[in-house]
Amino acid sequence: MTMRINTFFYSIKQGIKNIFRNKMFSLASIATMAACIFLFGLFYIVIVSFNSTVRSIEEGVSVTVFFDKGISDAEMTEIGKKLQAREEVSKIEFISAEQAWKDYKKIYFEGREELAQGFTENPLANSAHYQVYLKDVSKQEQLVREIKAIAGVREVKDSTQVANTLTDFNHLIGYVSAGMILILLCVAVFLISNTITVGISVRREEIAIMKLIGATDYLVRAPFVVEGVIIGLIGAAIPLVVLYFMYQKIIVYIADKFNFIGSMISFMPVHSVFETLIPISVALGAGIGLLGSIITIRKHLRV
Amino acid sequence: MIKLEHVSKSYSAGTPALNDVNLEIADGEFVFIVGDSGSGKSTLIRLLLKELEPSEGRVMINGKVLGKIKHKQLPKFRRKIGVVFQDFRLLKDRNVFDNVAFAQKVVGEPNSRIKKQVPLMLSMVGLAAKYRSYPKQLSGGEQQRVAIARALVNDPDILLADEPTGNLDNNNAWEIMKLLEEINSRGTTVVVVTHNLEIVKVMKKRVITIKKGTIVSDSKQGDYDDED
Secondary structure, X not given: OOOOHHHHHHHHHHHHHHHHHOHHHHHHHHHHHHHHHHHHHHHHXXXXXXXXXXXXXXXXXXXXXXXXOOOOHHHHHXXXXXXHHOOOEEEXXXXXXXXXXXXXXXXXXXXXXXHHOOOOOOOOOOOOEEEEEXXXXXXXXXXXXXXHOOXXXXXXXXXXXXXXXXXXXXXXXXXXXXXXXXXXXXXXXXXXXXXXHHHHHHOHHHHHHHHHXXXXXXXXXXXXXXXXXXXXXXXXXXXXXXXXXXXXXXXXXXXXXXXXXXXXXXXXXXXXXXXXXXXXXXXXXXXXXXXXXXXXHHHHOOO | OEEEEEEEEOOOOOOOOEXXXXXXXXXXXXXXXXXXXXXXXXXXXXXXXXXXXXXXXXXXXXXXXHHHOOHHHHXXXXXXXEEEEOOOOOOOOOOHHHHHHHHHHHOOOOHHHHHHHXXXXXXXXXXXXXOOOOHHHOOHHHHHHHHHHHHHOOOOOEEEEEOOOOOOOHHHHHHHHHHHHHHHHOOOEEEEEEOOHHHHHHHOOEEEEEEOOEEEEEEOOOOOOOOO
């Protein structure tokens, strides 16, 4: 069917009229939708912030690789090259025996340097090592196993415990919030469907007349789809605005009042959170509106 | 042309609403269908609009068998038939102009054409001056005129009127009948279901009488079977 621009605008206009025609139900739907998207946004921000916190912790998680006694510098460099070449490795740092002793002295003999004078030889002569940082902490176990197999490697110290806990916790938060969001979305679909049902029953007479006059299915149905999508979009816009200002305020507030939390959580900058949150929420709002109205039309508007 | 061949319609077990009806209405005819309530008149109208399917037999309009019209083609088919009801069925939240324009919007007419066509229709039914009034501000007769304008604005071949004067006083009823006659004189086939026997007598048109689902008489000149 060739759809005229005229009919297209007609549908939009009628859809908007529908919203005003049953104000209470539209408001209820918009409110629920807004609540859903608000919670979704909140979860999203929490997850994103937590993720970025985890990532910054993960970045600090490293594997320490020690070498066999009497290994040559060339061999050490060779091992270093092998490590750097691995996919899961983000960076490696070489700490020479001298550097290790220097760091050690700095930590343990600070202010009492004379005590360290007793050591004529470097007591950490065999402590040259690589700090290996990973891109993805969950791959640590595998990596450690494989580094151990490299010739010239004496010992590998890892932080499996930290890595595993972080990964598990990250997954848990992800699953829990996905579950809650799913439930909320179902509620939103249900409410929009309810609103559209009321809209259809209010306009039953008009629909009957339209059919008798020879309106196509498209023209009978389109206004209700438009109604659903608009409710979805308004429902998405409101919480986005609220969240935007809230997030800004909260970052400042926490950094100000709860210094220790601020230092534990690494908040993402506002624009980078909302760069993703806005399109997702808008798509979600429109999508739920679309789904809710289409389900209802299928059920109640068998034209 | 409207043609019914051995058409029966029963809703559930029991006496059928229509029973083996054969009928032909030529293009440009003016036909009354009379009968008591429950005689099957409304069923006949609904069959012609393809709101119902016959249990047996077939209904044809302009050579097309209605049973073969697919759901998708239904809107196009219905645009060829104008319909008017006893209760007018106007949209209460729209004024006279918009009620008539609605029928054109539904079929996707461009606004420029709507603006030309609707005033033309309204002046034909004698309501040009009241185009901004709302249905509740109009008398029953005026509302029915709006309904007729709406039914005709898309230039249908056939106008079906289901008890068009049922809610009107005598004067208004006559006005509507004159209007329908005028429409018929312009070439539109008009089928009027009514139980206003006085009007039927005076108009001297073809009268088909239905009783308990069967056609009991079909007379050319306003006679009908009114033994009870």
